[in-house]
Amino acid sequence: MTQYQENATVARIEQFTNNNFRLTLLCPQIAASATPGQFVMIRVGNGKDPLLRRPFSIHQTSSGGRIQIYFKVVGRGTEILAQVKKDQEISVLGPLGRGFQLNLSAPVIIVGGGLGIAPMLFLAKENYRLKRSCAADFVLLGAREKNELEHLLADFKCLGIRLLTATDDGSLGHHGLVTEIMQSVSLPVGSTVYACGPEPMMAGVNKICRSLGIPCQVSVESVMACGMGACLGCSRPARDGGYTHVCVNGPVYDAEELLWSL
Amino acid sequence: MTQYQENATVARIEQFTNNNFRLTLLCPQIAASATPGQFVMIRVGNGKDPLLRRPFSIHQTSSGGRIQIYFKVVGRGTEILAQVKKDQEISVLGPLGRGFQLNLSAPVIIVGGGLGIAPMLFLAKENYRLKRSCAADFVLLGAREKNELEHLLADFKCLGIRLLTATDDGSLGHHGLVTEIMQSVSLPVGSTVYACGPEPMMAGVNKICRSLGIPCQVSVESVMACGMGACLGCSRPARDGGYTHVCVNGPVYDAEELLWSL
Amino acid sequence: MEFVIPRDENLPDLRVNIGSLELANPVMTASGTFGYAREFEGLMNLHRLGAVIVKGISLYPRAGNPPPRIVETACGMLNAIGLQNVGVDRFITEKMPYLQGLNIPVIVNILGDSLAEYEEIAARLAGVPGVAGIEVNISCPNVKKGGVAFGTDPAMAAAVTASVKKKAEVPVMVKLSPNVSDITVIARAVEEAGADAISLINTLIGMAIHLPTRRPALANIIGGLSGPAIKPVALRMVYQVARVVSIPVVGIGGIESAEDALEFMLAGATAVQIGTANFVNPRASEDVLEGIGAYARAEKLDSIRSIIGGLRLDKHVPDMRNL
Amino acid sequence: MEFVIPRDENLPDLRVNIGSLELANPVMTASGTFGYAREFEGLMNLHRLGAVIVKGISLYPRAGNPPPRIVETACGMLNAIGLQNVGVDRFITEKMPYLQGLNIPVIVNILGDSLAEYEEIAARLAGVPGVAGIEVNISCPNVKKGGVAFGTDPAMAAAVTASVKKKAEVPVMVKLSPNVSDITVIARAVEEAGADAISLINTLIGMAIHLPTRRPALANIIGGLSGPAIKPVALRMVYQVARVVSIPVVGIGGIESAEDALEFMLAGATAVQIGTANFVNPRASEDVLEGIGAYARAEKLDSIRSIIGGLRLDKHVPDMRNL
Ligand SMILES: Cc1cc2nc3c(=O)[nH]c(=O)nc-3n(C[C@H](O)[C@H](O)[C@H](O)COP(=O)(O)OP(=O)(O)OC[C@H]3O[C@@H](n4cnc5c(N)ncnc54)[C@H](O)[C@@H]3O)c2cc1C
Ligand SMILES: Cc1cc2nc3c(=O)[nH]c(=O)nc-3n(C[C@H](O)[C@H](O)[C@H](O)COP(=O)(O)OP(=O)(O)OC[C@H]3O[C@@H](n4cnc5c(N)ncnc54)[C@H](O)[C@@H]3O)c2cc1C
Ligand SMILES: Cc1cc2nc3c(=O)[nH]c(=O)nc-3n(C[C@H](O)[C@H](O)[C@H](O)COP(=O)(O)O)c2cc1C
Ligand SMILES: Cc1cc2nc3c(=O)[nH]c(=O)nc-3n(C[C@H](O)[C@H](O)[C@H](O)COP(=O)(O)O)c2cc1C
Numbered sequence A, B: 001m002t003q004y005q006e007n008a009t010v011a012r013i014e015q016f017t018n019n020n021f022r023l024t025l026l027c028p029q030i031a032a033s034a035t036p037g038q039f040v041m042i043r044v045g046n047g048k049d050p051l052l053r054r055p056f057s058i059h060q061t062s063s064g065g066r067i068q069i070y071f072k073v074v075g076r077g078t079e080i081l082a083q084v085k086k087d088q089e090i091s092v093l094g095p096l097g098r099g100f101q102l103n104l105s106a107p108v109i110i111v112g113g114g115l116g117i118a119p120m121l122f123l124a125k126e127n128y129r130l131k132r133s134c135a136a137d138f139v140l141l142g143a144r145e146k147n148e149l150e151h152l153l154a155d156f157k158c159l160g161i162r163l164l165t166a167t168d169d170g171s172l173g174h175h176g177l178v179t180e181i182m183q184s185v186s187l188p189v190g191s192t193v194y195a196c197g198p199e200p201m202m203a204g205v206n207k208i209c210r211s212l213g214i215p216c217q218v219s220v221e222s223v224m225a226c227g228m229g230a231c232l233g234c235s236r237p238a239r240d241g242g243y244t245h246v247c248v249n250g251p252v253y254d255a256e257e258l259l260w261s262l
Numbered sequence C, D: 001m002e003f004v005i006p007r008d009e010n011l012p013d014l015r016v017n018i019g020s021l022e023l024a025n026p027v028m029t030a031s032g033t034f035g036y037a038r039e040f041e042g043l044m045n046l047h048r049l050g051a052v053i054v055k056g057i058s059l060y061p062r063a064g065n066p067p068p069r070i071v072e073t074a075c076g077m078l079n080a081i082g083l084q085n086v087g088v089d090r091f092i093t094e095k096m097p098y099l100q101g102l103n104i105p106v107i108v109n110i111l112g113d114s115l116a117e118y119e120e121i122a123a124r125l126a127g128v129p130g131v132a133g134i135e136v137n138i139s140c141p142n143v144k145k146g147g148v149a150f151g152t153d154p155a156m157a158a159a160v161t162a163s164v165k166k167k168a169e170v171p172v173m174v175k176l177s178p179n180v181s182d183i184t185v186i187a188r189a190v191e192e193a194g195a196d197a198i199s200l201i202n203t204l205i206g207m208a209i210h211l212p213t214r215r216p217a218l219a220n221i222i223g224g225l226s227g228p229a230i231k232p233v234a235l236r237m238v239y240q241v242a243r244v245v246s247i248p249v250v251g252i253g254g255i256e257s258a259e260d261a262l263e264f265m266l267a268g269a270t271a272v273q274i275g276t277a278n279f280v281n282p283r284a285s286e287d288v289l290e291g292i293g294a295y296a297r298a299e300k301l302d303s304i305r306s307i308i309g310g311l312r313l314d315k316h317v318p319d320m321r322n323l
């Protein structure tokens, strides 16, 4: 697995809500080698503070050597990142981590909640590109409210995969949790579920999958310093009693490898 | 002496050379109370690094509540400052320090070298505004080369005070040091000399003044943390054997109060 | 000493006690970073300060170190002022009248070269109107004689404390040096010697080099590191000390915001001091005070005292981030 | 051990010696910040490193601390990894073959719970092909047993050094803890006990609190502070130690650039280690190396050795700034 440190040019900045942004970054080497579920570590400034890079899922790649990240301002680092200017250069390290294992021979259900939608577009696109037919597949997206979702839908819709949405306030799609719509779709034996979102959502998705005997791959988070297995900082308790390192063993796991509290 | 901490709006950015900039800042309280020779402390960023404010002489003030600073990029702080955008807000603290003592009843010679020209425009303007006649006065400006000087000249010229220039490379005015042109102008007894520039220049100006028995006021620098007498960091050896604090006792001194090595 | 503590009934109760001294709020200014208060007069409301701590005072005036005395470092600064000050007698006649007029507790930071000097300074401050407390600096890294030695040896630290206590008529707070192997040993020693409170930390000893000239950035070669860079060390030491002493602990080190101050209080500090931040934002202490008030209101605290030492250690919530 | 030191005749001479070990250049990677080197394979040219120092190895595998293990601070970070590692035996079989193939000196950082454990690890490393040196970590703040105690007591530090020296067949470098009152005392103790070199500093002990949850930011509560924030402390300690020992000193702490590295060398360091900077810029060590080369060329140095300890203390040029 080869990784690159590239000075990426900011090609496009989209602001969806007060706090939700999408950046298009020109970093050809990373774009060419990334697979769905992998992430990048971005240096938000040139100075010594904030010191560490910030991890972001690869939202999608383009043949023009671009990648996108979709992120929310939650603290100092993302605040600075939200202020980048077009054509500015920022240092991007990637692609990092182990991504999703595609299942090209059976139905897949892709479940994204909140910012967890970020890696799911790349996954859905690759799934669509490589698979003979997506007729049995589903994309289920949840968010707090309509304006956190609507700008993302076009990119999913053009794949023609069946798409269902849920919002906490009912402003778009199902009024409630994405796990609720999941229970309304049929999950045939042999299908694979992919989930990324808040911990309780992923725990809920996993619970449903387990009860149906369906494998579930989740993409999880952790605090990270290096993103490449060097610092051992990103540990997460594993089912086997030890720790797993999200940056190299994940961020995508078979949900059964991890511990869930629901 | 009242001081203010204002969130100043950047009203105008002028770039004269690769490294020389002039900023116009809207900070009405500071503008209204500043006198020539005083300075401001500017916070170049919002973060924790670089931590300390940077001192800059007040280049001129305007009745519209503006001040100007004229500065050169020499390190991290000035590098960041050179990248401010129009309409951005930056925190300015001032006016600080003791400025020049005007002499309205006798000829004055204003000598500025390099970035030391910065405070001299404000001084020349006040001298012109308050004095009956400037017919016997001189402004002497020195710099390394033409393009460090030429953009500043218009503002001086419109005062009608006699203006002589010197450049190290001869690209504008006298080919040599500003102290050399100083020896070519008559310095009548009773006149006052004001100088700001590199230490050797000020030492040279002072030597000439001393030999003629003419008082010389100089504006000097020092590393500063607070700019307001609180940290005692900006000490400079004084002639009396003790230390003087440039931010409160200066930056303008009677040259005889300080120690000079030439 | 008695102070009229302004207590707006709509405001949360921010009062805290440092020994017998009640402060209107837990925000003080750190010695050496706030001059003699007057410097900040026009830039903030001095009357709102919980207390003001003045620049370190010695028995005789000191000229301080040659320049350069300060240099910026990553998220911090080094200083080697060398305790320049006017001496205790001129402090009393020249500086105290203004300070007394502020009607807030004035805590005098003192430093001596010997036990006798510490005792003598305390004696001269006894009965001076307006002096509400003494902070004993046993930790300044910039003075060759005395200074460090007192702060790193528990027996000496205790002896200094006892000397000052002998003469002091106001609460005595001892300010510890962080440049020690085990801060709790020193803390316990000064508590046993009668300290009414402990403040920490003073600066970490550091150094910077100016590569182009290949010279030390400070004429004194070494200096004291302060600012946000040292906050993690300060917070750790406050936490460790607060667990082993029963006198109040005052937190110092890189505090810039109300969040910083509240973290120190959770770690066990009864009050805090704002140092280097005063240089960056001359009204930092007032901003911190307002932020603490806003927090107390938002969290519906009856008294800010309720968060002192309130760090939750029960069960760690793994950082599941913010997806 | 012998290494083929690539020596381009057009390049300045950057070789330095750590005891009997000659390094092609003074740039190493610090333990715990560079994994087992392979992680950086595609991101920089590993063959150019002066030496690689691997993550701390203990006698038996360790699982490390529960998360969160890291948190960012002002210009720095805290870590409480808890010395997670595969143990010395698996290190030798699983990690050494790759490392040996790099054809650069591999220095193994070791940590034990007792003198016997330190000795045993050294014994197991004896004769392992590719191991060019041992770095003895007596300073990790994150392991309850051993760790800190060894690093803060001169007698214990000396005893650990002697134990390792008994079995080691390669130069032994002892890595000091900065969390002590007087670093020179520990440095002299390990020198007398036979250390071939001293590296410093390990992390400062610090703490961070997550205000919204009122909990420590690290599950371990305290952790080790690293990064640019600690550079002034590290530089000061290197300066102090280099003046009192005659063995080589290796500087560590917040080094991000060639300028930083050169400052440590002026202060007395023979070589440097790049730590936290590897996380920010995975090719930091190569960038530092190139910068040192450029400096040596620009300053026309015959050998980089000529700047070691070259700090100029003669006469201070007052900071007249840049007008
Ligand atoms: C593999 C991976 C992929 C990711 N992909 C995305 C993505 O595609 N889009 C996206 O928006 N984000 C993504 N994230 C999360 C993203 O990295 C963070 O939001 C970002 O690093 C925050 O940086 P910051 O400086 O803005 O916030 P910080 O200031 O670092 O803090 C962020 C938040 O975390 C909280 N926090 C900090 N420490 C603790 C603690 N100890 N316990 C509990 N809470 C704490 C803070 O309160 C704050 O709310 C991903 C993370 C990982 C690991
Ligand atoms: C009262 C006053 C008024 C001023 N007015 C002006 C003005 O009008 N215009 C203007 O351009 N500048 C002015 N200055 C200077 C200005 O403040 C500095 O140029 C600025 O602070 C530099 O900040 P920086 O972060 O860019 O550089 P820094 O990174 O802080 O370093 C600046 C330079 O100083 C050198 N330096 C740092 N430490 C030392 C040391 N110990 N010994 C020797 N050299 C050292 C560095 O090598 C570098 O070249 C004034 C200074 C004072 C005190
Ligand atoms: C310029 C300066 C001067 C100081 N002078 C003193 C002093 O005289 N006495 C003292 O006890 N502490 C002194 N200190 C230490 C501060 O009071 C404080 O303990 C330290 O700076 C850490 O806090 P901070 O990070 O908030 O600045 C000084 C600090 C600075 C920066
Ligand atoms: C995540 C992390 C893990 C570390 N692990 C070790 C270790 O196993 N052994 C050791 O001696 N030092 C360890 N250190 C300390 C570093 O080697 C180094 O001494 C310290 O970080 C200071 O250097 P820096 O500021 O350049 O990072 C670790 C540091 C970090 C940040």
Ligand code: FES
Pocket: A223, A224, A225, A226, A227, A228, A229, A230, A231, A232, A233, A234, A235, A245, A246, A247, A248
């Ligand atoms: S983030 Fe460093 S090992 Fe995972």
Ligand code: FES
Pocket: B223, B224, B225, B226, B227, B228, B229, B230, B231, B232, B233, B234, B245, B246, B247, B248
């Ligand atoms: S800069 Fe602080 S006293 Fe002058």
